[in-house]
Amino acid sequence: MIRIQREDFDVGAEIEKLAGGNAKVGGVAVFIGLVRDIAGGEAVRAITLEHYPGMTEKKLEEIEAEARRRWPLEATLIVHRYGELKPNDRIVLVAAASAHRDAAFEACRFLIDWLKTKAPFWKLEDKASGAQWVEARDSDDAAAAVWKKRGG
């Protein structure tokens, strides 16, 4: 399941909804992305996340479908926020539930790595020196490329 929303999410409640009632699930791996308070050595007061409604949902659904093709998963979840967020706020929740931990850990990592390079979100940082769009990182492309090579 995927969700894009302005509001915060409750991690415990989300995991309960994802795996509760399904005794085939032996493990759930979870990644939670938070807003850092520093970027390029400068304090960040807030960030604003923009996205491309329509394409975002489509890409996240594709990423989930690809994870489920590669690993035996009982359930997956991606929740991504948009709008203005403060340091330490939650940005994204990614979870993968499977009978065994290997598939859960690997799928969770895959979901966030692919999301970072394919889902159309952009971060604008509010700093003392002004507003600045975050630049994409080569390390994110490298992380996603590893999964491309492995192919599943």
Place this chain on the structure above:
Amino acid sequence: MKILYFAWIRSKTGIAAEDVSPPPSVTDVASLIDWLKTRGAGFAEALNNPSMVRVAVNQEYVKGDHPIRPGDEIALFPPVTGG
């Protein structure tokens, strides 16, 4: 066709969305971008560096040689930074 701009590409063009009717010589994404760049300094600056412009036609990533048609929704944006 509808053109959408996001993030700093939108900041430079000054608009988020517009309907355009390019000349018949504009047949693919690359020629569309070349034409859009002629429409003002902000557009030229926004689209000047092809390595920093990602393109989606009808919400799918495409390359410069992808054909474009009148009813298409074409989005131009920088490399993504979510997560």
